[in-house]
Amino acid sequence: MKLCKYEQLRYICPGNGGWGMVRIAMMIPESYELFISPAACGRHGALGAVQHGIKDRLSYYFVDEKDIIEGYDAAVMDAAGQLLERLEARGKKPRVLILFVTCIDDLIGTDNDAVAEELERRYPETYFIFCHMNPITDDRPDSPMVSIHKSIYQLLGRLSDGTGDAGVNCIGNLEQLHPSCEFYRIAELLGLGPVRHIHACETFAGFQEMAKSRCSAVFFATAMPAARLLEASCDQPAIPMYYSYDPERIQEIYCRFAEKTAELTGMSVPDAFYELLKSGRMRLAKKAERVRKKLGGRPVGVDDFACAAPFELAKFLMDCGICVKYIGYREAPGADADVESLIKRQPGLNIISLLDYHMPGTTGRLKEPVDTDLICIGVDLAYVLRARYVADLFFDEGNYGFYGLEVVLDRLEMAAEQEADLQELIEKRGLVV
Secondary structure (H helix, E strand, C coil), X not given: CCCCCCCCCCCCCCCCCCCCHHHHHCCCCXXXXXXXXXXXXXXXXXXXXHHXXXXXXXXXXXXXXXXXXXXXXXXXXXXXXHHHHHHHHCCCCCCEEEEEEECHHHHHCCCHHHHHHHHHHHCCCCEEXXXXXXXXXXXXXXXXXXXXXXXXXXXXXXXXXCCCCCCEEEECCCCCCCCCCHHHHHHHHCCCCXXXXXXXXXXXXXXXXXXXXXXXXXXXXXXXHHHHHHHHHHCCCEEECCCCCCHHHHHHHHHHHHHHHHHHHCCCCCHHHHHHHHHHHHHHHHHHHHHHHHHCCCCEEEECCCCCCHHHHHHHHHHCCCCEEEEEECCCCCHHHCHXXXXXXXXXXXXXXXXXXXXXXXXXXXXXXXXXXXXXXXXHHHHHHCCCEEECCCCCCCCCHHHHHHHHHHHHHHHCCCCCCHHHHHHHCCCCC
């Protein structure tokens, strides 16, 4: 089955947003952001900053035709200087000034490194980093998500003082892993700690501590290039631990992690590690059986705004005996998704491209839900299908491993009991188009 990838005109559901580039860059504590762009490019980031309570850390420099024709190196340096002076007058002194440029900079060709170097010469107490946002590079090796992680974590190489500890960095997951996730206990059993994540760093000094960690656990492939930078600059081996929704694969990921860390620490993998994996799978199986009985054959939909791999999650739910009737996707899945086998397992399975520009006309004709008792995991598919029941899950939220699958089942069970207010869910998540 060939799944479409719309490369030109796309439809964007009202729930799109949340973790925009502006917000991701601001994960660096004690940072301030100067967004440099034509005026129209700032709308999405500005609205997101308001909704997520970070508007007091964001300013804009709007380029005009003269800047585009002549270049704006000097103008950006002047704007950065004026901004720092005004912030200092208000009692604010950012440790990092993030200079965020957009796709127009690809035409102008600013020498970002030279501009940052000159600014640090003028303002030696502040670090300057450039972030770059060009949405048409989504399908290229240096996509916006790859680029922004590199911009953030390359700074740690400059902050390192050469000392190290047994810590482990979590890279790529935008939300910190939930405290109940088994990853923390596994890290402890393997002799690693503390577990560090940029979102948990309340101060710039706390962020700097990430340079001391022994290794980096990388949870999304888009962050691997950034982790490779840490490998080179801070001697932190990058260990891939990409999100999975297959219990067997999750166990394999944890076992590879254990083998790699055993090489780093010189410790053998304790029996308690394998016991923890066994107990995690047993607990998950019991919960899956309970939820299967609770749903009683009700149809379920999954979209990729709720999780990184909706086809894999759909397979897990089918393995649990849950009726998956809809899968919504943006990016066509890889060969390992085995879409054909899912269709054979679930006759009548509907696979929907959420980027299809025909979607508004389709949804506009739906006065009532496609299935009155449908439960959707993810707000985008719920919006498209007019679902009344929604499992409130957004981009994994730090729910990982066996614990993450338990969260999906818990949310399904909760969603089955009460109709949802979709508008309220979208607003609560701070999602903007």
